[in-house]
Amino acid sequence: MIQSNANAIKLEIRDLRKVFDGAEAVKGSNLTLKRGEFLSLLGPSGCGKSTTLALIAGFLEPTSGEVLIDGNPITHIPVQKRRIGLVFQDYAIFTKLSVKQNLLFGLEAQKVRRVEREKSVAEFAEKLGLNGLMNNRGSDLNMSEMQRVALARVLVTKPELLLLDEPMSNLDAALRASLRGELKQIQKDLEQTVLYVTHDQIEAMSMSDQIAVMNNGNILQIDSPEDIYRRPQSRFVAEFIGEPLINMMSCEVFSTSDALLLSTQAHKEMRLQRGWGESGKYLLGIRSHHITVEHEPFSGSVGVIVKLVENYGSEHVLHVIYGDESMTVMVSPGFAREGDNVHVAFDLKDVSLVDPATDQIHHPDKLDETA
Amino acid sequence: MNQLAVEELDVTFDDKRVLAEAEFGVKEGEFFCVVGPTNAGKSTLLKTIAGLVQPAKGTVTIKGRNVTNTQPKDRNVSLLFQNMALFPNLTGFENIAFPLRTAGTKESTIRDRVVELAEMLKVTHVLERLPRTFSGGEQQRVAIGRSIVKQTDLLMLDEPLTNLDARIRASLRIEFKEIHKKLGQTLIYVTHDQVEAMSMSDRIAVLHEGEFQQIGTPEEIYKKPANRFVAEFIGQPPMNILAAQMYHNDGVSGIEIAGLRFPVPGIKQINDYNILQDKLAIGVRPEDINVSASSSLGTPHHADILWVEHLGSKSILDLRFGGITLRVKVTPDNPIAKGKSAWFGFEPKPDHLLNYQTNMFYK
Secondary structure, eight states: OOOOOTTOEEEEEEEEEEEETTEEEEEEEEEEEETTOEEEEEOOTTSSHHHHHHHHHTSSOOSEEEEEETTEEOTTSOGGGSOEEEEOSSOOOOTTSBHHHHHHHHHHHTTOOHHHHHHHHHHHHHHTTOGGGTTSBGGGOOHHHHHHHHHHHHHTTOOSEEEEESTTTTSOHHHHHHHHHHHHHHHHHHTOOEEEEESOHHHHHHHOSEEEEEETTEEEEEEOHHHHHHSOSBHHHHHHSSSSOOEEEEEEEEEOSSOEEEEESSOOOEEEOOSSOOOEEEEEEEOGGGEEEESSOOTTOEEEEEEEEEEOSSOEEEEEEETTEEEEEEEOTTSOOTTOEEEEEEOOSSOEEEOTTTOBEEOOOBOOTTO | OEEEEEEEEEEEETTEEEEEEEEEEEETTOEEEEEOSTTSSHHHHHHHHHTSSOOSEEEEEETTEEOTTSOGGGSOEEEEOSSOOOOTTSOHHHHHHHHHHHTTOOHHHHHHHHHHHHHHTTOGGGTTSOGGGSOHHHHHHHHHHHHHSSOOSEEEEESTTTTSOHHHHHHHHHHHHHHHHHHOOOEEEEESOHHHHHHHOSEEEEEETTEEEEEEOHHHHHHSOSBHHHHHHSSSSOOEEEEOEEEEETTEEEEEETTEEEEOTTHHHHGGGOOOGGGEEEEEOGGGOEEESSOOSSOOEEEEEEEEEEOSSOEEEEEEETTEEEEEEEOTTOGGGGSSEEEEEOOOOGGGEEETTTTEEOO
């Protein structure tokens, strides 16, 4: 067996395309996944993420392009020989078999020796907290247990690559949240290479080392969760990531010799660093927690009216009228009520300027006045 | 007067009680949310109010009229299911117009009403098209349009956003709330998602295993949960529940967790709580815990950082001390999130002292 080093590339897809009846579902995707890394393929329904996964798994044959594992093309290797583990939204577990038999199944199929089988099953039962359930039948399990069994019976076969397709979609919100942490912990402990398909940006943000955002068959951006959140390269990515939805305020930029001057409907000539600097009309993408809000006017603030309050428990989101546009601001609970007047100013860090013609984003930095 | 009153309602299926002693009222124009996990009895409740399920006992009163034994069609309520079925052979317009057509409404009124609603629901562009060309969000909006086009005494929605993508759900939540404000329709909204319940409702009823756990405003439910189930179900990440002991030392009293002490300022009242020492736990919200890079008055204890969940507008730290894991919410730019350990502290709230045998908070 070849011992691959930690930074080795486990999976690579090159110019992968898939055309169904003339419709291009995947339009030339490229990505690489290192050994032990967790990458999420994130996008709305119909963006091509599940098709990409099916091409990697071997359920579909690409129209063109290649899938490589450990640098070797596997495009023409049949599914069962790919050593890829799969877990889908609808957990396929044998309801008539016990949990233990479920876990043993894949190993028996691989003709692993009996002693080895028992050892591996015991090890993974422990890791996934299934010890108390080994003799229960699949049909007696609750959703969370079924999910863990589905995961365990794939992990026990030690796949080189684990593909997960919306594995939490059928679960209640509360359960999903607690399973995120468990899944990440298991993945880290096992150093399992994972490709995770989801439409839920919270799942992608919380578990991934890298996120690939997909839309209309294209991978738009691949970056760490932090960079995807702070430095989206396109309007689609900016609006798909983050809760509440990023604010998009109309604005105008004037490039001067020492700064960029940014004016919105209510704020005039806020200063940003030059570097890139084409004057014109843009959209200012700004997150609700990057807007300062106070009850009384303060330096650089403008007054706005609260139209709607959303309660999220530990924080409230105010929908305010800014000029004639709507904007969201994050505050602590009880800060303001509907109809209140409050005062807002922008904290111009991690600013996204969307070019309305191309939907591409520029990221000028805040101008440090003391420098 | 309440628009809807449910009293002592019991529903049994094959001798199994799926709703027990349900009792609540919904005010006119209120956005009332019933939230709970799968199989809590939420959909059964809606079906019973609509008349599709006959209760074993109890009454349903709508606008002062006892409707418990009337036919669904005579109740003047509308119910929208999670899997909304649009008529595949009718256009968006005709789907929305359907309830008005069957009621024999005047053509000009139908047109005005549908156009107005379509604008509000942002589906004007699909009015002339057939449902198979709609996206998931468009289908859902049209179905909602159909369920609200004819004003009824009560509108009930069963998990209307569940099948949609997360992004569409988030934007529909806000639109929903705005539409509700405009129409002033009395609404019961069923969901398993506490974020939907918290962010949209005037009042929330938490349902678990057929029993109402608590009914109150989002703020009340969040600040003063009635029991452990509510405390852990509402709020994300959930409230930390930690086994604790009381201590009294040199006139200072407080809570001890895994050997660490947390003074409680309101301790004088606590003595009246009649606390059972060996069954005491304390609930702490993740945002009520202070963390810092060094020891301070507010952060006297040390813990390892097990894991950090970066969620964009916030980060969640899993702190580990004395065999206990504590989830803490911090702002995304907090440098602590990059480290391996942190100092922490919190002020236990007397409202969050829990008897973990009964799972009730001390009053």
